[in-house]
Amino acid sequence: xxxxxxxxxxxxxxxxxxxGMAALSNFLxxxxxxxxxLGQLQDNLSLSKVIQILHHxxxxxxxxxxxxxxxxxxxxxxxxxxxxxxITRCMEIFAASMPALTEGNEVKPGKKKPG
Numbered sequence: 446x447x448x449x450x451x452x453x454x455x456x457x458x459x460x461x462x463x464x465g466m467a468a469l470s471n472f473l474x475x476x477x478x479x480x481x482x483l484g485q486l487q488d489n490l491s492l493s494k495v496i497q498i499l500h501h502x503x504x505x506x507x508x509x510x511x512x513x514x515x516x517x518x519x520x521x522x523x524x525x526x527x528x529x530x531x532i533t534r535c536m537e538i539f540a541a542s543m544p545a546l547t548e549g550n551e552v553k554p555g556k557k558k559p560g
Contacts, residue, residue: 455528
């Protein structure tokens with residue numbers, strides 16, 4: 446299993462972040478969405494959805510590193526307040542984790558990814 450990316454916080458501490466298929470599945474399920482609904486994130490990306498994405502990513506990172514996870518959505522909001530670049534860094538990891546689902550490169554079941 447690929448290790449989580451360590452996101453450096455402004456105080457020098459790190460938190461593991463990963464947005465693999467487990468995190469994606471949990472995020473979609475929590476929102477009552479399917480994979481086909483994922484495209485609406487680009488058009489309707491609210492701050493609450495960003496906080497949810499980060500929450501799922503940190504939870505998945507902790508799972509991958511076999512660490513306990515106790516952060517709440519409010520804790521994630523506090524981390525954002527304290528770390529102004531946190532959203533950008535985590536959303537870069539989020540986008541890189543699923544290149545087939547971003548920028549119109551959707552992979553249909555049973556078909557290989559182009560390129």
